[in-house]
Amino acid sequence: xxxxxxxxxxxxxxxxxxxxxxxxxxxxxxxxxxxxxxxxxxxxxxxxxxxxxxxxxxxxxxxxxxxxxxxxxxxxxxxxxxxxxxxxxxxxxxxxxxxxxxxxxxxxxxxxxxxxxxxxxxxxxxxxxxxxxxxxxxxxxxxxxxxxxxxxxxxxxxxxxxxxxxxxxxxxxxxxxxxxxxxxxxxxxxxxxxxxxxxxxxxxxxxxxxxxxxxxxxxxxxxxxxxxxxxxxxxxxxxxxxxxxxxxxxxxxxxxxxxxxxxxxxxxxxxxxxxxxxxxxxxxxxxxxxxxxxxxxxxxxxxxxxxxxxxx
Amino acid sequence: xxxxxxxxxxxxxxxxxxxxxxxxxxxxxxxxxxxxxxxxxxxxxxxxxxxxxxxxxxxxxxxxxxxxxxxxxxxxxxxxxxxxxxxxxxxxxxxxxxxxxxxxxxxxxxxxxxxxxxxxxxxxxxxxxxxxxxxxxxxxxxxxxxxxxxxxxxxxxxxxxxxxxxxxxxxxxxxxxxxxxxxxxxxxxxxxxxxxxxxxxxxxxxxxxxxxxxxxxxxxxxxxxxxxxxxxxxxxxxxxxxxxxxxxxxxxxxxxx
Numbered sequence: 001x002x003x004x005x006x007x008x009x010x011x012x013x014x015x016x017x018x019x020x021x022x023x024x025x026x027x028x029x030x031x032x033x034x035x036x037x038x039x040x041x042x043x044x045x046x047x048x049x050x051x052x053x054x055x056x057x058x059x060x061x062x063x064x065x066x067x068x069x070x071x072x073x074x075x076x077x078x079x080x081x082x083x084x085x086x087x088x089x090x091x092x093x094x095x096x097x098x099x100x101x102x103x104x105x106x107x108x109x110x111x112x113x114x115x116x117x118x119x120x121x122x123x124x125x126x127x128x129x130x131x132x133x134x135x136x137x138x139x140x141x142x143x144x145x146x147x148x149x150x151x152x153x154x155x156x157x158x159x160x161x162x163x164x165x166x167x168x169x170x171x172x173x174x175x176x177x178x179x180x181x182x183x184x185x186x187x188x189x190x191x192x193x194x195x196x197x198x199x200x201x202x203x204x205x206x207x208x209x210x211x212x213x214x215x216x217x218x219x220x221x222x223x224x225x226x227x228x229x230x231x232x233x234x235x236x237x238x239x240x241x242x243x244x245x246x247x248x249x250x251x252x253x254x255x256x257x258x259x260x261x262x263x264x265x266x267x268x269x270x271x272x273x274x275x276x277x278x279x280x281x282x283x284x285x286x287x288x289x290x291x292x293x294x295x296x297x298x299x300x301x302x303x304x305x306x307x308x309x310x311x312x
Numbered sequence: 313x314x315x316x317x318x319x320x321x322x323x324x325x326x327x328x329x330x331x332x333x334x335x336x337x338x339x340x341x342x343x344x345x346x347x348x349x350x351x352x353x354x355x356x357x358x359x360x361x362x363x364x365x366x367x368x369x370x371x372x373x374x375x376x377x378x379x380x381x382x383x384x385x386x387x388x389x390x391x392x393x394x395x396x397x398x399x400x401x402x403x404x405x406x407x408x409x410x411x412x413x414x415x416x417x418x419x420x421x422x423x424x425x426x427x428x429x430x431x432x433x434x435x436x437x438x439x440x441x442x443x444x445x446x447x448x449x450x451x452x453x454x455x456x457x458x459x460x461x462x463x464x465x466x467x468x469x470x471x472x473x474x475x476x477x478x479x480x481x482x483x484x485x486x487x488x489x490x491x492x493x494x495x496x497x498x499x500x501x502x503x504x505x506x507x508x509x510x511x512x513x514x515x516x517x518x519x520x521x522x523x524x525x526x527x528x529x530x531x532x533x534x535x536x537x538x539x540x541x542x543x544x545x546x547x548x549x550x551x552x553x554x555x556x557x558x559x560x561x562x563x564x565x566x567x568x569x
Binding site: 189197198199200204205 | 407
């Protein structure tokens, strides 16, 4: 079927699907921003780079495995995600330990500046030591997911799109359960609400904060792998762009608020996809930030910003 | 007799030029209720903040169960058996009443992210035991029926009780209570007297800051009086009640003279 033969309605649905998929990815990254903000009150600008490192870890991990024992697609992909999560978590942990922990009591601008420094450092660290050029995601691993599709009414949804939305939903549900119903989640909320008091009742505050970084980084790694497959390509600056969008999504939804981050991300993804469809991809970033400015003018604390109760 | 639970020797804390507390020597044994009283600004809360690791003392030593703990951070002191409440209640207001207590049990029930991931039967049983234990602390302070309410929605007096339940859940040997009866009516105060006695009956030592003289006189084993950061009297309630120096500190020079 050629593009001209596709009825307009189904094109719109396809655009919307693309938007939701992008939103799902932004959401996973936005959660890292919003959790760290909820717990420490700081913006971890290096979070996008942690996402990018996850991308590279997965691609190079798959490369190594394919040399070691051949191309077992499902196995290598799954292990690739695990490798990405481990690498990102390690970088996220080191990041907190080295660049933020000692600044926890400093003026709010100190950790922020440190984070911007770490972000730039990691980008060029990868640029210089790993790859100066964009790297292709091994098509052999993503083709079966991008070519296969399921037809819902008028729209074809690829396996990859389904997988991205499905994975995101599962991870969100798990995170929601974790924060609200487990003891570690209670400890996390306690540290977020009153760090001194949390220490006074015996919560190991440093461990809980480190765990927040590890968790957010692992989620970003999953998002990284999915984006790498979706776009087929990754580069040292991929984290900067996605990170900026995810950060915007977190602000849009109300920073520090978990459901808000998800809502903001989906709104952003869809508005981006629609702009690209109507005006071309050059305009998508313009819309992103126009939407952000409008929301902040009307609701300075973000869409769900006043429901402080859901702050992590 | 074994080492006392808490012992301070020459404890001093200054802010700039101001000596907030100076040279406090105090010994608290197990099963004792010791009160710290004095006019506003006498340094009582500063003394508590030094004991609980919020301030680092400038001089003197703090010994907890025979171990020198001077200058240790709060979570370590908590682990060694010290818990406290605050004059202006410091709960986690957005969490439920039960969660506020559960938060305080972590040091006795370790946080392990991996078992959580796999949700083993052992992990689930531990989680349940943890909740049951938290409920027992709530029942002890007579808050059993409010377990799922947000902590911030409780009436003032009940919030104080919850704060005590949370402190008890850290399983302390020594409990510091900072004005537990502040803002309470006579009936609530009587309830608080009963609660503090029951805490002592559990084998804990209680160190108490309180302005409510009826409460102080009725349950204290001994009383330490501070004025301008300096200990001016120390003894049994009857002795303190009639101490001319104490009366002078509270009422002013002329009246006492």
